[in-house]
Amino acid sequence: xxxxxxxxxxxxxxxxxxxxxxxxxxxxxxxxxxxxxxxxxxxxxxxxxxxxxxxxxxxxxxxxxxxxxxxxxxxxxxxxxxxxxxxxxxxxxxxxxxxxxxxxxxxxxxxxxxxxxxxxxxxxxxxxxxxxxxxxxxxxxxxxxxxxxxxxxxxxxxxxxxxxxxxxxxxxxxxxxxxxxxxxxxxxxxxxxxxxxxxxxxxxxxxxxxxxxxxxxxxxxxxxxxxxxxxxxxxxxxxxxxxxxxxxxxxxxxxxxxxxxxxxxxxxxxxxxxxxxxxxxxxxxxxxxxxxxxxxxxxxxxxxxxxxxxxxxxxxxxxxxxxxxxxxxxxxxxxxxxxxxxxxxxxxxxxxxxxxxxxxxxxxxxxxxxxxxxxxxxxxxxxxxxxxxxxxxxxxxxxxxxxxxxxxxx
Amino acid sequence: xxxxxxxxxxxxxxxxxxxxxxxxxxxxxxxxxxxxxxxxxxxxxxxxxxxxxxxxxxxxxxxxxxxxxxxxxxxxxxxxxxxxxxxxxxxxxxxxxxxxxxxxxxxxxxxxxxxxxxxxxxxxxxxxxxxxxxxxxxxxxxxxxxxxxxxxxxxxxxxxxxxxxxxxxxxxxxxxxxxxxxxxxxxxxxxxxxxxxxxxxxxxxxxxxxxxxxxxxxxxxxxxxxxxxxxxxxxxxxxxxxxxxxxxxxxxxxxxxxxxxxxxxxxxxxxxxxxxxxxxxxxxxxxxxxxxxxx
Numbered sequence: 001x002x003x004x005x006x007x008x009x010x011x012x013x014x015x016x017x018x019x020x021x022x023x024x025x026x027x028x029x030x031x032x033x034x035x036x037x038x039x040x041x042x043x044x045x046x047x048x049x050x051x052x053x054x055x056x057x058x059x060x061x062x063x064x065x066x067x068x069x070x071x072x073x074x075x076x077x078x079x080x081x082x083x084x085x086x087x088x089x090x091x092x093x094x095x096x097x098x099x100x101x102x103x104x105x106x107x108x109x110x111x112x113x114x115x116x117x118x119x120x121x122x123x124x125x126x127x128x129x130x131x132x133x134x135x136x137x138x139x140x141x142x143x144x145x146x147x148x149x150x151x152x153x154x155x156x157x158x159x160x161x162x163x164x165x166x167x168x169x170x171x172x173x174x175x176x177x178x179x180x181x182x183x184x185x186x187x188x189x190x191x192x193x194x195x196x197x198x199x200x201x202x203x204x205x206x207x208x209x210x211x212x213x214x215x216x217x218x219x220x221x222x223x224x225x226x227x228x229x230x231x232x233x234x235x236x237x238x239x240x241x242x243x244x245x246x247x248x249x250x251x252x253x254x255x256x257x258x259x260x261x262x263x264x265x266x267x268x269x270x271x272x273x274x275x276x277x278x279x280x281x282x283x284x285x286x287x288x289x290x291x292x293x294x295x296x297x298x299x300x301x302x303x304x305x306x307x308x309x310x311x312x313x314x315x316x317x318x319x320x321x322x323x324x325x326x327x328x329x330x331x332x333x334x335x336x337x338x339x340x341x342x343x344x345x346x347x348x349x350x351x352x353x354x355x356x357x358x359x360x361x362x363x364x365x366x367x368x369x370x371x372x373x374x375x376x377x378x379x380x381x382x383x384x385x386x387x388x389x390x391x392x393x394x395x396x397x398x399x400x401x402x403x404x405x406x407x408x409x410x
Numbered sequence: 411x412x413x414x415x416x417x418x419x420x421x422x423x424x425x426x427x428x429x430x431x432x433x434x435x436x437x438x439x440x441x442x443x444x445x446x447x448x449x450x451x452x453x454x455x456x457x458x459x460x461x462x463x464x465x466x467x468x469x470x471x472x473x474x475x476x477x478x479x480x481x482x483x484x485x486x487x488x489x490x491x492x493x494x495x496x497x498x499x500x501x502x503x504x505x506x507x508x509x510x511x512x513x514x515x516x517x518x519x520x521x522x523x524x525x526x527x528x529x530x531x532x533x534x535x536x537x538x539x540x541x542x543x544x545x546x547x548x549x550x551x552x553x554x555x556x557x558x559x560x561x562x563x564x565x566x567x568x569x570x571x572x573x574x575x576x577x578x579x580x581x582x583x584x585x586x587x588x589x590x591x592x593x594x595x596x597x598x599x600x601x602x603x604x605x606x607x608x609x610x611x612x613x614x615x616x617x618x619x620x621x622x623x624x625x626x627x628x629x630x631x632x633x634x635x636x637x638x639x640x641x642x643x644x645x646x647x648x649x650x651x652x653x654x655x656x657x658x659x660x661x662x663x664x665x666x667x668x669x670x671x672x673x674x675x676x677x678x679x680x681x682x683x684x685x686x687x688x689x690x691x692x693x694x695x696x697x698x699x700x701x702x703x704x705x
Contacts, residue, residue, distance in 0.1 A: 095498070156469045287656075289656070291656060335658070
């Protein structure tokens with residue numbers, strides 16, 4: 001099996017064989033990945049009516065990479081969707097600094113957690129863990145630098161520390177939602193029933209929109225950023241080998257931002273946010289059969305600590321919230337074409353630690369070759385205790401050509 | 411006293427063996443034979459794996475981090491897993507293109523150089539077939555390339571490496587005599603291979619490859635392709651269906667039932683089976699497997 005990156009390097013060599021010019025050898029490696037999904041769900045639960053979000057081109061990733069000079073490489077990842085173009089990653093990697101150090105500088109998926117570093121098309125299932133979206137806002141990206149140190153130990157141990165310009169996260173996924181707006185969702189989570197432009201409480205009292213949302217709630221961004229609003233992040237990861245066929249990767253990570261929210265009521269008052277996590281993935285790669293049969297299973301735990309403002313009459317109080325949850329998966333490759341597996345997640349909602357959000361799914365993937373696959377996934381997501389879970393069937397088609405910068409993930 | 415201490419340190423530093431990491435055990439075996447006590451050798455792959463699908467484990471990184479030399483087959487054989495690991499190992503001297511990254515293809519008569527380069531042709535090796543370790547004919551050149559690489563990295567050991575190479579080449583010559591004699595019966599035998607990895611073995615013994623189970627290199631077989639290859643094997647009267655330890659035995663067995671050609675399981679690297687501990691043993695083992703099936 002040759003990775004997409006390898007195939008591209010092969011193509012570069014090929015240009016010399018067929019009389020390519022020297023200039024072509026200096027061109028960067030190029031790759032493109034298309035990720036398309038469609039679905040059917042019963043989001044209008046009470047009538048069990050099948051609806052679809054249509055066909056979504058979640059991403060068309062253009063990947064470019066090349067050595068800048070003897071010291072660093074540049075990687076760029078530009079994401080095209082039907083709604084526009086956005087820069088996903090643009091960073092330089094100084095891979096061989098003295099003292100076993102390496103440095104990444106620019107805009108990139110942060111080295112925190114396990115699934116944070118995967119693009120949606122590189123995961124064995126169709127969509128991001130909702131846990132990531134709930135606590136981080138999606139895949140957390142560093143706009144800054146990350147310094148990694150490979151410990152001079154006989155086993156693998158890598159420590160990474162980084163600083164980012166802001167709390168930046170994204171996801172390509174959307175869930176078919178039972179709510180028309182965030183306000184509706186918040187009302188439902190408070191146990192209110194919608195009636196035209198207002199809501200009713202459990203005793204029939206009328207509740208207006210102003211009572212549901214706080215117009216003076218703390219904000220997360222300011223024009224001139226204080227240094228305290230630069231998130232700091234860190235990760236330690238290691239790997240353990242059990243005989244020839246089994247191994248485990250494990251890691252602990254954290255992101256901390258001192259000034260995450262700025263009070264509109266108390267001048268100078270800020271509220272912090274932290275996300276901590278640990279992950280363990282077990283791999284079964286039978287050496288003689290690895291090309292066509294293997295297994296990985298794991299769990300990632302995330303916890304989020306957030307300070308926020310609470311109004312008690314005229315008194316402004318600080319509320320400290322801690323929420324946590326876990327995402328687990330099993331992924332089995334049965335032969336060169338067929339993979340299947342399952343996942344499940346259970347986590348406390350951002351809105352209330354008494355409410356658990358639950359999601360389970362089953363997926364199967366058929367690979368035509370290493371470069372294109374079709375995936376079918378069935379999932380059930382209970383977002384709120386006050387509404388029915390949404391059952392969803394998702395079909396994903398992915399295809400790749402050329403270079404890809406995620407070649408070393410496993 | 412201070413001078414004596416410095417001298418001792420230099421002596422100790424000079425005596426430090428060359429830390430050589432190899433992609434596969436075939437190369438490690440040859441390095442050990444040629445380098446003797448002047449080298450410490452570690453192979454990343456065990457020899458049981460498919461050469462293109464070695465699991466890229468993080469625990470390879472500390473090994474690569476300390477390497478003086480990284481010796482590979484070359485011709486993109488290890489491209490699926492090794493270059494990215496070497497780059498992550500924080501050891502600039504062994505990254506691809508640097509002095510410590512050694513490819514052994516130099517001077518080897520490379521087979522199967524593609525005339526058409528296209529993604530439609532599967533997972534191609536644009537510079538030619540990299541599986542030259544599987545055939546016996548590349549042994550001398552591999553040994554010389556290794557000795558040259560060790561000498562470049564450690565000029566003081568030139569005489570040791572030269573003597574080690576001569577000794578290994580003598581053993582290869584002796585092996586070749588046996589292989590040529592015993593393997594003569596294989597000439598003209600028609601074979602079906604699983605993957606395009608038997609070119610050198612076929613060329614050495616004069617066997618003729620009439621087809622492959624894979625649709626194209628790296629592209630898994632489809633039902634229609636298997637039907638076609640079954641027909642080809644029957645019309646061409648294939649004598650053997652050959653696969654190695656890392657390829658599924660299921661399809662070769664099925665094909666064997668429908669074509670009556672026996673299945674031969676060979677080793678594609680040292681360490682693939684118990685008892686295959688050296689490159690010379692690998693060649694003898696594979697010949698014996700072929701002969702057993704032919705008889």
